[in-house]
Amino acid sequence: MKVGFVGLGIMGKPMAKNIIKNGYEVVVYDFHESAVAEVVAAGATAGLSGKDVAEKSEVIITMLPNSPNVEAALFNENGIAEGLSAGKTVIDMSSIAPKASQSFAEKLAAIDVDFMDAPVSGGEPKAVDGTIAVMVGGKTDVFAKYESLLATMASSVTLVGEVGAGNITKLANQMIVAVNIAAISEAYSLAKKAGVSPDAVYQAIRSGLAGSTVMDQKSEKIFSGNFEPGFRIELHIKDLQNALDTSHDINVSTPFTSLAMDIMQSLKAHDLEKCDHSAIANYYEQINNLKLQD
Numbered sequence: 035m036k037v038g039f040v041g042l043g044i045m046g047k048p049m050a051k052n053i054i055k056n057g058y059e060v061v062v063y064d065f066h067e068s069a070v071a072e073v074v075a076a077g078a079t080a081g082l083s084g085k086d087v088a089e090k091s092e093v094i095i096t097m098l099p100n101s102p103n104v105e106a107a108l109f110n111e112n113g114i115a116e117g118l119s120a121g122k123t124v125i126d127m128s129s130i131a132p133k134a135s136q137s138f139a140e141k142l143a144a145i146d147v148d149f150m151d152a153p154v155s156g157g158e159p160k161a162v163d164g165t166i167a168v169m170v171g172g173k174t175d176v177f178a179k180y181e182s183l184l185a186t187m188a189s190s191v192t193l194v195g196e197v198g199a200g201n202i203t204k205l206a207n208q209m210i211v212a213v214n215i216a217a218i219s220e221a222y223s224l225a226k227k228a229g230v231s232p233d234a235v236y237q238a239i240r241s242g243l244a245g246s247t248v249m250d251q252k253s254e255k256i257f258s259g260n261f262e263p264g265f266r267i268e269l270h271i272k273d274l275q276n277a278l279d280t281s282h283d284i285n286v287s288t289p290f291t292s293l294a295m296d297i298m299q300s301l302k303a304h305d306l307e308k309c310d311h312s313a314i315a316n317y318y319e320q321i322n323n324l325k326l327q328d
């Protein structure tokens with residue numbers, strides 16, 4: 035099976051390399067020639083454009099920042115859609131608005147091309163290890179056809195519903211992570227002001243009910259004050275915007291997500307949008323005039 039891959043950024047590069055390692059022929063395209071060269075060195079063929087990649091592949095994976103980028107990659111001049119024909123499939127693994135996924139699926143169905151949204155969770159280290167989690171929206175038969183391809187990049191691949199359901203699941207994930215980091219930062223602030231070491235609090239409660247993967251992965255960053263990404267605040271703002279737009283569209287009240295968004299906007303106003311999202315702790319440090327470092 036020939037696989038096209040468009041979008042070779044922090045996530046796309048290692049994901050494409052894992053597909054190659056599993057024996058698939060892969061054709062790649064990105065605006066950044068250095069990213070293309072790196073994946074070609076790992077065994078891919080360089081495509082000239084999205085159109086060229088789609089002409090040469092049976093299934094085309096996209097891994098791009100947000101809905102407008104996916105729309106441009108699909109439908110702009112020389113884009114993927116121009117190289118598609120009946121029977122091919124597009125799998126968009128970007129984290130985008132569920133409504134956008136549904137609209138792309140409709141447009142592509144008109145030319146007999148299948149579409150699935152398959153965003154991922156796990157970040158760069160898991161993309162490199164091939165252990166990301168993939169949450170898929172699409173038809174059962176299309177999923178069955180490409181499940182083993184997706185499994186070359188992942189430790190779990192789950193069909194969660196029709197097209198759009200993958201990105202609904204990803205938004206749920208991003209809401210939980212943002213609110214969780216805020217809750218942890220808030221609790222550590224209380225401990226610090228009360229004269230109890232936040233690290234001692236973490237060690238004491240991490241295996242209890244309050245413990246979480248977020249707590250384990252982000253506490254060390256909070257205690258070291260090292261907010262190198264990881265997952266950038268600007269990308270999390272994009273996800274929370276999509277979550278709020280979606281919840282308002284379908285009339286769901288999401289007050290904690292709104293609060294988490296407000297905190298991230300404040301961090302952006304302080305030029306911290308390139309920091310890891312664990313810099314939410316920095317917001318609590320500012321409003322409480324304290325430092326969470328031990």
Ligand code: NAD
Nearest residue numbers: 041042043044045046064065098099107128129157158265
């Ligand atoms: P990135 O900004 O590092 O990479 C995006 C790549 O897309 C860039 O190389 C860019 O040149 C390319 N691109 C943009 N438009 C293009 C087009 N029209 N044609 C060809 N190439 C194009 O982003 P990333 O960190 O790899 O994230 C990609 C997606 O995965 C985002 O939706 C993000 O929210 C999601 N995600 C990221 C992480 C993470 O930890 N970075 C984790 C999970 C999910």
